[in-house]
Amino acid sequence: MDDILKVAMPKGRIYKQAAKLFTKAGLPIPEDLEEGRRLIIPVPGAKMEFILAKPVDVPTYVEYGVADIGVVGKDVLMEENRNVYELLDLGIARCRMSVIGLPDWKQVINPRVATKYPNVASQYFREKGQQVEVIKLNGSIELAPLIGLADRIVDMVETGQTLKENGLVEQEEIFQITSRLIANRVSYRMKNESIQRLCDMLQDVLPIVKL
């Protein structure tokens, strides 16, 4: 195992907030990715490099050890259920996972539930003892109840603007979401010193809760 710490960073909306956090902790990485297409970013002066991944793939890179650690939303962690350690709650990209529907929604037998998170949705309704048909979508989930594809949806809510603009209401909150720092199980032992140092540096710049 080489001694460079490889960090999988999600492209997209978490990136900027995570980059700000790492920079504040003394590990300067560009806050804006729009200008370049490079997928591997070395950190000057540190034995560390950042791998830019699609958010949903971060736990996969970390489980397989091609990244030692990663930054990922709790939503993705719950859905992907990968064999990784969850080290820190970074407190960024805060939102929640909820059940959503039209205001005049009525309970029906075996309702259809559209979502990007089929495992989360199935588990939630199974635990409530409700039988549902889960339909996997990849985006614009709020469309489903509007055009009759599904009775309800399970999706993320941040400001509530998307719901408001589409005449939908939040019915049940499933869990709160923030981004987490995760680690590969072998790396956590083999590179414990540098991973611990990184955790300490991050903890110093955030009022974060150690899990």
Ligand SMILES: Nc1ncnc2c1ncn2[C@@H]1O[C@H](COP(=O)(O)OP(=O)(O)OP(=O)(O)O)[C@@H](O)[C@H]1O
């Ligand atoms: N309003 C929000 N909507 C969705 N995700 C949010 C929101 N706020 C914070 N997040 C967090 O940001 C993470 C990544 O979201 P982002 O939209 O960048 O990725 P994505 O949904 O995989 O997008 P894409 O499919 O376009 O790559 C989510 O997993 C979640 O933890």
Ligand SMILES: O=P(O)(O)OC[C@H]1O[C@H](OP(=O)(O)OP(=O)(O)O)[C@H](O)[C@@H]1O
């Ligand atoms: O409460 P709000 O602040 O409105 O944010 C919530 C919306 O943001 C996300 O969608 P995203 O922008 O990722 O689009 P997509 O689901 O179509 O990919 C999520 O799926 C909701 O639709």
